[in-house]
Amino acid sequence: MSKDIVLRVVDIWKRFGQVEALKGVSLDVYRGELLVLLGPSGSGKSTLLRIIAGLEYPTSGKIYIDGEDITDLPPYKRDTSMIFQHLALFPHMTVYDNVAYGLKIRGIPKDEIDRRVDEVLELVRIRHLKDRKVTQLSGGQQQRVAIARSLILHPKILLLDEPLGALDLKLRKELHIELRRIHQEVGNTWIFVTHDQEEALTLADRIGVMNDGKLIQIGDKWDVYEQPKTRFVAEFIGETNIFECRVVEVYGDRVYAEWRGLKLGVKTDREVKPGESMYLSVRPEYIGLSKDKPSNEGYNIFHGMITDEVFRGSYVMYSIKLDNGEMVKVTVLSKDAEYDPGDEIYLYWRVDKGVPLKE
Amino acid sequence: MKTEVDVKRIRMFISNIPSILYILILFYIPIVILLAISFTPPRKFIVEWVFTLENYVNVFTNPNYYRILLNTFWIVIVATIMLIIIGFPIAYYLARMNRRLGAKILYFLIIPVEINYLIRVYAWKVILGENGFLNLLLISLGIIEKPLTIFFYSWVAVVIVLIHEWLPYVIVPFYVNLVGISDEIYDAAMDLGATRLQIFRTITLPLVKPAILTIVFLVTIPSLGEFAIPYLVGGQSGIMLGVLIDRYLSGFQLAIGAALSFFLLVITLILSMIMIKIFGYEALYTR
Numbered sequence: 001m002s003k004d005i006v007l008r009v010v011d012i013w014k015r016f017g018q019v020e021a022l023k024g025v026s027l028d029v030y031r032g033e034l035l036v037l038l039g040p041s042g043s044g045k046s047t048l049l050r051i052i053a054g055l056e057y058p059t060s061g062k063i064y065i066d067g068e069d070i071t072d073l074p075p076y077k078r079d080t081s082m083i084f085q086h087l088a089l090f091p092h093m094t095v096y097d098n099v100a101y102g103l104k105i106r107g108i109p110k111d112e113i114d115r116r117v118d119e120v121l122e123l124v125r126i127r128h129l130k131d132r133k134v135t136q137l138s139g140g141q142q143q144r145v146a147i148a149r150s151l152i153l154h155p156k157i158l159l160l161d162e163p164l165g166a167l168d169l170k171l172r173k174e175l176h177i178e179l180r181r182i183h184q185e186v187g188n189t190w191i192f193v194t195h196d197q198e199e200a201l202t203l204a205d206r207i208g209v210m211n212d213g214k215l216i217q218i219g220d221k222w223d224v225y226e227q228p229k230t231r232f233v234a235e236f237i238g239e240t241n242i243f244e245c246r247v248v249e250v251y252g253d254r255v256y257a258e259w260r261g262l263k264l265g266v267k268t269d270r271e272v273k274p275g276e277s278m279y280l281s282v283r284p285e286y287i288g289l290s291k292d293k294p295s296n297e298g299y300n301i302f303h304g305m306i307t308d309e310v311f312r313g314s315y316v317m318y319s320i321k322l323d324n325g326e327m328v329k330v331t332v333l334s335k336d337a338e339y340d341p342g343d344e345i346y347l348y349w350r351v352d353k354g355v356p357l358k359e
Numbered sequence: 360m361k362t363e364v365d366v367k368r369i370r371m372f373i374s375n376i377p378s379i380l381y382i383l384i385l386f387y388i389p390i391v392i393l394l395a396i397s398f399t400p401p402r403k404f405i406v407e408w409v410f411t412l413e414n415y416v417n418v419f420t421n422p423n424y425y426r427i428l429l430n431t432f433w434i435v436i437v438a439t440i441m442l443i444i445i446g447f448p449i450a451y452y453l454a455r456m457n458r459r460l461g462a463k464i465l466y467f468l469i470i471p472v473e474i475n476y477l478i479r480v481y482a483w484k485v486i487l488g489e490n491g492f493l494n495l496l497l498i499s500l501g502i503i504e505k506p507l508t509i510f511f512y513s514w515v516a517v518v519i520v521l522i523h524e525w526l527p528y529v530i531v532p533f534y535v536n537l538v539g540i541s542d543e544i545y546d547a548a549m550d551l552g553a554t555r556l557q558i559f560r561t562i563t564l565p566l567v568k569p570a571i572l573t574i575v576f577l578v579t580i581p582s583l584g585e586f587a588i589p590y591l592v593g594g595q596s597g598i599m600l601g602v603l604i605d606r607y608l609s610g611f612q613l614a615i616g617a618a619l620s621f622f623l624l625v626i627t628l629i630l631s632m633i634m635i636k637i638f639g640y641e642a643l644y645t646r
């Protein structure tokens with residue numbers, strides 16, 4: 001993927017009366033990527049999408065598409081198309097009429113409309129439903145109509161606002177695969193909004209995490225998962241253990257911190273000083289378990305007792321009470337899960353798997 | 360197995376008998392009696408049980424009745440169109456504003472319905488009548504010298520009072536229909552490139568078909584039988600079929616009154632059929 005910027009969002013603020021929905025969001029979106037904006041309810045995701053689509057006007061800030069300032073353009077003059085949270089299909093129309101809507105409005109000749117409708121329905125694989133009323137379709141089929149209705153206009157940027165929110169888990173998973181396929185076939189840029197971290201990890205090339213009207217972190221989905229910058233990001237994406245500790249010794253990028261009477265090794269590029277407090281995030285799958293005391297260099301090793309196990313199908317999550325009384329979550333693949341509650345155990349993780357957070 | 364189903368059916372049928380009887384007695388038996396009377400000779404005060412088509416021949420040949428029928432339709436159609444033109448924008452703005460506030464304003468628009476209808480008609484007399492507010496205003500402004508009678512006792516007065524009478528019944532169905540259309544639908548149309556006018560034509564208008572159908576059944580068709588308003592404010596140009604029927608029935612010329620009633624009923628039925636043909640039954644329960 002080339003790093004050619006198609007959409008540029010610059011310092012967008014948006015106020016609704018007393019509510020500050022967006023507080024200075026800046027964002028570059030690359031051509032052809034599938035960017036997922038992830039954030040809890042009320043974090044401003046929909047507002048940001050609506051501003052990009054032109055359905056809402058920002059209090060301040062600018063939007064550029066291919067270098068052109070489009071902040072003041074109405075929606076119908078923008079090369080974007082939006083798929084809404086509740087799809088917003090036109091209930092009084094057939095699939096054909098819904099999909100053809102944007103072209104009919106523009107006065108495109110009928111035979112070209114027919115050709116393009118067939119083409120896009122083929123792409124989303126519902127050509128056989130062309131003459132059905134949209135109210136007579138299943139949730140997944142309606143989803144496809146909504147996508148076709150937007151894609152037929154060949155938008156440079158497709159904006160999707162939690163379009164799978166209303167569907168059950170199995171159907172969502174099916175559609176995730178379909179969405180990725182369609183995205184690859186069409187090759188345009190997608191911005192997909194969701195509050196479901198699993199959905200984000202499944203779909204995204206890159207993930208942007210939003211909270212409280214701000215974009216907290218954006219990057220490759222692996223980086224965001226493995227190197228969260230703040231406690232919010234670490235806890236919002238995936239499961240994690242957060243250790244609240246205090247820096248005691250610093251040797252370059254090697255830091256020792258005190259955590260409830262235990263000494264932890266941490267690796268960090270950040271400037272830290274002894275006495276500073278620090279949050280450390282360690283993902284449960286990066287922590288290993290062993291009955292005998294391991295003697296590995298470069299690992300943090302602690303002793304504790306298993307208090308609980310939860311079977312989650314392909315893996316098991318253990319709750320472990322350390323000797324200092326703190327609880328730690330550890331996940332182990334089911335095939336290696338040979339421990340029981342009550343077992344005395346050693347747990348260990350590589351020093352560089354602990355991620356210091358900026359709070 | 361089969362008998363079990365039959366028993367269920369019979370039970371169901373029996374349990375429905377009271378409601379069927381209720382409908383029969385309250386709605387259809389009076390109609391049947393009226394129908395029978397319409398085929399008796401036109402006599403004052405009495406019903407003579409002899410079969411004749413005389414009344415219907417009369418209805419279909421007397422040009423006076425046609426004139427009044429046309430007048431009735433003219434008044435009701437003008438009133439309906441005006442009602443929709445006035446009622447739709449009000450409902451539209453109520454539906455698009457803050458839900459709470461919209462519902463409150465709607466409530467205050469409906470309250471006048473609770474006031475007795477004759478009182479309201481007389482209130483119009485105070486405004487439109489010969490010594491009414493409008494005439495006084497025009498005289499004091501020097502626009503006219505003598506009070507005009509055209510405001511009152513005319514078909515225009517009937518239309519005005521009908522509009523006043525029925526406006527809430529037009530706003531409410533539109534409002535209910537319009538609040539059911541989510542903002543997302545309008546946003547989607549705009550996003551797909553539609554201008555405001557195009558959205559109105561391709562989205563709003565087709566989606567308020569159920570409201571229009573409701574209004575035709577709730578307002579237009581009942582108005583065809585209206586007699587009090589034309590009687591009180593209609594004068595010569597504002598006469599309607601209902602006035603005539605009322606005149607015959609209260610003058611104890613039951614037979615001809617009954618025939619005219621049936622004439623009106625059949626026209627109403629045909630009109631309903633046409634509406635349903637145009638909009639489809641579904642319009643009544645889906646959007």
Ligand SMILES: Nc1ncnc2c1ncn2[C@@H]1O[C@H](COP(=O)(O)OP(=O)(O)OP(=O)(O)O)[C@@H](O)[C@H]1O
Pocket residue numbers: 016017019020021039040041042043044045046047048195
């Ligand atoms: N039209 C509006 N008027 C007033 N406040 C609004 C409006 N739209 C959004 N808000 C407020 O702005 C904030 C952000 O809303 P937004 O819809 O963007 O959140 P979101 O991240 O999409 O949430 P969700 O996941 O629930 O859809 C919220 O506090 C919301 O109440």
Ligand SMILES: [Mg+2]
Pocket residue numbers: 045046047085161
């Ligand atoms: Mg939202």
